[in-house]
Amino acid sequence: MPQTALTTAQLAAKMDREALGIGNFDVITESGSYRGYNATGTPVANLQIALTHIEGSGGRAWQVGRTQQTASGTPSREFRRYRTSTGEWEGWAEILASDAVATAAQGMRADSALQRAAGDPAALFLDGSGGAIYDFTDRQALGIASVSSVPSAVTDMLGGTGLVVSGTAPKAALSSGRLTLRSIDSTDQLNRPVPLIPETADCVLAWSQRTDTSGYKAMIWQHLVGVTGRTQISANVRFNGAVPVVADGWMQVFIAGVVDGAGSGGMIAAAPHPIGQWADFVLILRSGEKQSQFWRNGVLIDTFSRPTTIAQTTTTLLRHPSAVGAGQTMGRVLCLHRAAADGELDLIRAWLRESFTSAAANDGSSWVEPEISSVAAMIRSKPVAGTVGAVIWAKAGIEVLRPGSMTKLVTAYTGLRWLKQLDAMDTVFECQPGDATSGSGNNLTAGDTLDVDGAMANMGLPSSNVTTTVWARTIGQMILDHEAATGDAYSRFIAAMNAESARVGMIASTWGNASGLDGPGGGVWTTAEDLALLCEIADQEHPEFQRIWSQPTWDLEIGGPNARITSIGHSVDFIEYGDPRVTWGKTGTTTGAQNCMLCQVIAPGGSRYYYVGFGASSDSIRYADADAVFTAAADGVDWPVLIPQLRQ
Structure with missing residues (x-):
C-alpha cells in the first residue's frame, strides 16, 4: 500500500538526512541540478526530490529543493536554505508556490544568497528590515550628469526617503576612480527629514x-x-564632556546618554582617522548594557551601552559646524534597522570599501575588452x-x-x-x-x-596657454641665440617640437602650435601610439614630470612688479x-x-603603464572610460612581469 505524502516537517527532516537517492546533499559543492527519491532510494507515492546547488563567492551558497508528487492530491513544494560563510547550513524553509515568498526568515535569507554573494547590500533588507542606503559613488543615484554637476537630491537605493540638498550643495568628485560627494563649504548640507537611526530598535x-x-x-x-540620544558623528574632533574640541586626525561618535564607553567622560572612544585617508566605519547600536560597538577598518574601537531612545529628528549628512577650509x-552610507547576522558586517564593509578602492579583482581572469566610447x-x-616599453592594448591606436x-x-x-642642453635651468620666464x-x-x-618649476606647473596643472606661449617664445629665442640665427622665436620653438617628435619616433605627429589649440599654425595632430611613446621617454629623461x-x-610663485603666490589645481580629476x-x-x-x-x-603588483585617451564626448565620459580601461587592465593583464601580456 502506497505511503501517504510527506508533511512539510517530514520532508524538511528527510532533506536534512544523508541519502536522497544520490547521497548526501550536504557534500554537493558544485553548482548543478541533482535528482533523487526518498531516503531509502525507492519511490514513495512517486515523490521525487530535485535539488539545485548554486555556489556563490566567499564561501556562500544556496540550495533549492523541489518536490514533485505525480499522484493526485499532493501539490509540488519548494524549499530553500542558505549556507553561511562559515560553512554552516541553515534549516530548510518552504517557499510558497503561490507568491514565491518564504514563510520564514531563513527562507528570505536563502532567497538573497546570490545577491549577498555578489556583494549587493540590498539583500540585507529582504527580510523586511527597515533602513536606508545612500551610494555617493553612483552618478545616477546622485542625479547628476557629470563630475562638475551639483546634485539636487540623493536617492535612497531602497526607494526610501532621499537626501535633499540644503545650503551650498556638496560637489561630486572622483576619488580612487569612483564618484564621491565632497563637502567644501561651511553650509554644505544633505537633509533626510525621516530619521536615519531608529528610536529604539537595534x-x-x-x-565610508x-x-x-x-x-x-x-x-x-x-x-x-x-x-x-542625540547623535553627532564628526571628523577632526574629540568630545570633552559634550563640548567638541578640534583634534585633527580623529573620528568621534557622540551619543548623548552614553556614560560607559572608553572615551572622555565615559563617552565612546574616538577612532584614529588621519587626514586624507579613506576608512570604513561601523556603528552597532543594540539594546542592553555594553553591547553596542564602534569599528574602524575592521578594528573594534569601543563597546558601550546605548541610551534607551535615540532622538527622532532630521538627519543631516556632510554638515560643517565650522568653516575651516x-x-x-x-562614499557610501548604510543603515540597517536590526542587528547584523554572522558574516553580514563583512559584506557591509566590503561594499563600503568599494567606494574608495578599485573594483578590479586581479583574479587571473581573461582579458575583457573595456566598453568605452572614446575615439x-x-x-x-x-x-x-633590461626591457623596453610595449603596447599592451589599443583602440584606434594609430588613428x-x-x-x-x-x-x-x-x-x-x-x-x-x-x-x-644649454645649462639654462635657472631661466626666468617673463610674460x-x-x-x-x-x-x-x-x-x-x-x-x-616664473621659474622653470613654476612654468612647468602652470602648463601642466591648469594648462595655462599664456604660460605655454611664454615658455615657447623664451626657449625659442635661446635656440636662435645658440645657433647665431635670427627669426621668430615662437616659430623656431615649434620647429624644435617637430624635430624632437621625429627624433624620438613619433612618426605620425605634426605640431602647429605649442598649446594644442585646434586652429593656429595648422593645428596639432598625433596618435595614441605616438603620445604613449613620448610618455615613456619623457618620464625616463625628465623627473620633473613625475x-x-x-x-x-x-x-x-609669480615674480615681477605684482609678485604674489596663487594656488593652482590639477585639471586631471584623478590627481x-x-x-x-x-x-x-x-x-x-x-x-x-x-x-x-x-x-x-599604477597597476597591481606595483607595475606602471601609460594611458592615453582621445575624443571622449564629455568630461565625465573621459574619466569613466579611463576608469573602465584601468579596471580591465587590472583584471585581465598579467602583472607584474617584464613585458605584461593580456590574458587569453
Missing part, C-alpha cells in the same frame, strides 16, 4: 569617508539640542630594467587625431631638453604683452615672471582628488579634440 550604521583638511567636520547628525568626502585609447607598459592640451607634453619635453593667448589658465599678465605634474595643487592609481598626467580639451587625457597608472 541598528547598524555604516559609512575621508576627511580632506583640518577643522571640525560633521559627518552625520541626528540632533535635538538637550535631548538624550575645504572639507570632507563621503581612441591605449595602454603602454612602462619598461623595467591621427587632435590631442588638445596633451600637446603640452611635447612642449614641456622639448623645452626641458633644450634648457638642460610680455604679446603673449596673451586664448583658452585655459590665463593667470599671468605682462611683467609676471615631481610636478603629480601634484593635485601647487603654490605658484586632484587623490586617486592612488594615477601618478602624473595631463588633460586636453578643445572643440576639435573633445575630451582627452594621458597619465601614468
Whole structure:
C-alpha cells in the first residue's frame, strides 16, 4: 500500500538526512541540478526530490529543493536554505508556490544568497528590515550628469526617503576612480527629514569617508539640542564632556546618554582617522548594557551601552559646524534597522570599501575588452630594467587625431631638453604683452615672471596657454641665440617640437602650435601610439614630470612688479582628488579634440603603464572610460612581469 505524502516537517527532516537517492546533499559543492527519491532510494507515492546547488563567492551558497508528487492530491513544494560563510547550513524553509515568498526568515535569507554573494547590500533588507542606503559613488543615484554637476537630491537605493540638498550643495568628485560627494563649504548640507537611526530598535550604521583638511567636520547628525540620544558623528574632533574640541586626525561618535564607553567622560572612544585617508566605519547600536560597538577598518574601537531612545529628528549628512577650509568626502552610507547576522558586517564593509578602492579583482581572469566610447585609447607598459616599453592594448591606436592640451607634453619635453642642453635651468620666464593667448589658465599678465618649476606647473596643472606661449617664445629665442640665427622665436620653438617628435619616433605627429589649440599654425595632430611613446621617454629623461605634474595643487610663485603666490589645481580629476592609481598626467580639451587625457597608472603588483585617451564626448565620459580601461587592465593583464601580456 502506497505511503501517504510527506508533511512539510517530514520532508524538511528527510532533506536534512544523508541519502536522497544520490547521497548526501550536504557534500554537493558544485553548482548543478541533482535528482533523487526518498531516503531509502525507492519511490514513495512517486515523490521525487530535485535539488539545485548554486555556489556563490566567499564561501556562500544556496540550495533549492523541489518536490514533485505525480499522484493526485499532493501539490509540488519548494524549499530553500542558505549556507553561511562559515560553512554552516541553515534549516530548510518552504517557499510558497503561490507568491514565491518564504514563510520564514531563513527562507528570505536563502532567497538573497546570490545577491549577498555578489556583494549587493540590498539583500540585507529582504527580510523586511527597515533602513536606508545612500551610494555617493553612483552618478545616477546622485542625479547628476557629470563630475562638475551639483546634485539636487540623493536617492535612497531602497526607494526610501532621499537626501535633499540644503545650503551650498556638496560637489561630486572622483576619488580612487569612483564618484564621491565632497563637502567644501561651511553650509554644505544633505537633509533626510525621516530619521536615519531608529528610536529604539537595534541598528547598524555604516559609512565610508575621508576627511580632506583640518577643522571640525560633521559627518552625520541626528540632533535635538538637550535631548538624550542625540547623535553627532564628526571628523577632526574629540568630545570633552559634550563640548567638541578640534583634534585633527580623529573620528568621534557622540551619543548623548552614553556614560560607559572608553572615551572622555565615559563617552565612546574616538577612532584614529588621519587626514586624507579613506576608512570604513561601523556603528552597532543594540539594546542592553555594553553591547553596542564602534569599528574602524575592521578594528573594534569601543563597546558601550546605548541610551534607551535615540532622538527622532532630521538627519543631516556632510554638515560643517565650522568653516575651516575645504572639507570632507563621503562614499557610501548604510543603515540597517536590526542587528547584523554572522558574516553580514563583512559584506557591509566590503561594499563600503568599494567606494574608495578599485573594483578590479586581479583574479587571473581573461582579458575583457573595456566598453568605452572614446575615439581612441591605449595602454603602454612602462619598461623595467633590461626591457623596453610595449603596447599592451589599443583602440584606434594609430588613428591621427587632435590631442588638445596633451600637446603640452611635447612642449614641456622639448623645452626641458633644450634648457638642460644649454645649462639654462635657472631661466626666468617673463610674460610680455604679446603673449596673451586664448583658452585655459590665463593667470599671468605682462611683467609676471616664473621659474622653470613654476612654468612647468602652470602648463601642466591648469594648462595655462599664456604660460605655454611664454615658455615657447623664451626657449625659442635661446635656440636662435645658440645657433647665431635670427627669426621668430615662437616659430623656431615649434620647429624644435617637430624635430624632437621625429627624433624620438613619433612618426605620425605634426605640431602647429605649442598649446594644442585646434586652429593656429595648422593645428596639432598625433596618435595614441605616438603620445604613449613620448610618455615613456619623457618620464625616463625628465623627473620633473613625475615631481610636478603629480601634484593635485601647487603654490605658484609669480615674480615681477605684482609678485604674489596663487594656488593652482590639477585639471586631471584623478590627481586632484587623490586617486592612488594615477601618478602624473595631463588633460586636453578643445572643440576639435573633445575630451582627452594621458597619465601614468599604477597597476597591481606595483607595475606602471601609460594611458592615453582621445575624443571622449564629455568630461565625465573621459574619466569613466579611463576608469573602465584601468579596471580591465587590472583584471585581465598579467602583472607584474617584464613585458605584461593580456590574458587569453
